Amino acid sequence: MKILVCISNVPDTTSKITFTDNNTAFNNQGVQYIINPYDELALSKAIDLTNSGANGSITVITVGDSSTEATLRKALAIGADNAVRIDSRPLDAWYVANQIVEYAKDKNFDLILTGRESIDYNGGQLAGLLGDLLQIPSVSIVKGLNVINNEATIEREIEGGKEIIVTQLPVVIGAAEGIAEPKIANMRGIMGARTKPLDIIASTMVDPLTTIVTYEAPPVRGTVTLIEEDNIDELVSLLHHRAKVI
Numbered sequence: 001m002k003i004l005v006c007i008s009n010v011p012d013t014t015s016k017i018t019f020t021d022n023n024t025a026f027n028n029q030g031v032q033y034i035i036n037p038y039d040e041l042a043l044s045k046a047i048d049l050t051n052s053g054a055n056g057s058i059t060v061i062t063v064g065d066s067s068t069e070a071t072l073r074k075a076l077a078i079g080a081d082n083a084v085r086i087d088s089r090p091l092d093a094w095y096v097a098n099q100i101v102e103y104a105k106d107k108n109f110d111l112i113l114t115g116r117e118s119i120d121y122n123g124g125q126l127a128g129l130l131g132d133l134l135q136i137p138s139v140s141i142v143k144g145l146n147v148i149n150n151e152a153t154i155e156r157e158i159e160g161g162k163e164i165i166v167t168q169l170p171v172v173i174g175a176a177e178g179i180a181e182p183k184i185a186n187m188r189g190i191m192g193a194r195t196k197p198l199d200i201i202a203s204t205m206v207d208p209l210t211t212i213v214t215y216e217a218p219p220v221r222g223t224v225t226l227i228e229e230d231n232i233d234e235l236v237s238l239l240h241h242r243a244k245v246i
């Protein structure tokens with residue numbers, strides 16, 4: 001099975017997010033980058049699928065500048081066979097999807113795996129756009145995936161239940177929690193990743209469809225006042241005088 005896993009290079013979840021240029025640009029200063037956690041699950045599922053069948057191959061791809069290569073090497077260390085970096089800033093989801101499609105369109109991938117969303121811009125658009133542009137089915141928020149011969153059985157979470165979908169390959173899958181156990185790179189993987197191929201491809205001319213006007217951080221949370229459980233008078237007084245809700 002030939003699998004393409006799309007990798008988004010995202011700030012570590014503990015990063016302090018700030019903005020520059022009058023709140024129009026994300027401030028990269030001091031930010032550590034990681035593989036988008038949902039993409040790690042997608043890659044782990046790809047490894048499960050290629051381990052259980054013969055003749056599997058996993059390509060990881062990112063649209064990003066040279067700073068994203070450490071993330072691609074990590075994906076190679078976890079178990080991808082080769083990596084592709086499309087050398088460009090990811091301007092918006094439409095732009096990123098078109099770059100990936102330009103690479104993938106004549107490569108006959110059986111499966112294209114993305115995360116359900118990228119935890120930086122949280123658009124959740126890539127899987128749908130890829131399916132549409134490639135004219136193949138696309139299913140997102142996928143919690144379970146089984147492939148037998150040329151048929152994928154897909155489990156999705158829906159409000160209050162689950163949905164089982166069957167489709168022929170090729171298909172785009174947006175991976176969510178539960179699709180696989182996350183895999184960790186071992187020492188052998190880390191050493192081997194240094195020599196695995198990482199191809200750099202020039203980007204295609206595509207105009208992004210969106211522009212960020214401004215960013216705004218959420219309001220700082222107020223402090224918490226702890227009150228002894230039997231001190232009802234103080235609770236009532238604070239609700240009345242400070243919070244002014246009674």
Ligand SMILES: Cc1cc2nc3c(=O)[nH]c(=O)nc-3n(C[C@H](O)[C@H](O)[C@H](O)COP(=O)(O)OP(=O)(O)OC[C@H]3O[C@@H](n4cnc5c(N)ncnc54)[C@H](O)[C@@H]3O)c2cc1C
Nearest residue numbers: 006062063090091092093114115117118121123124125126
């Ligand atoms: C208006 C706008 C401006 C942006 N400007 C910048 C910018 O200046 N610099 C910057 O670094 N980013 C920028 N981004 C973010 C970048 O374009 C995102 O990577 C892209 O928008 C993905 O769209 P999404 O948020 O819908 O991703 P989602 O659809 O939420 O991502 C789902 C999955 O798609 C795949 N994916 C997402 N991004 C990539 C990628 N880059 N390469 C390969 N696979 C990917 C991953 O598998 C991910 O799990 C911008 C985004 C927007 C909307």
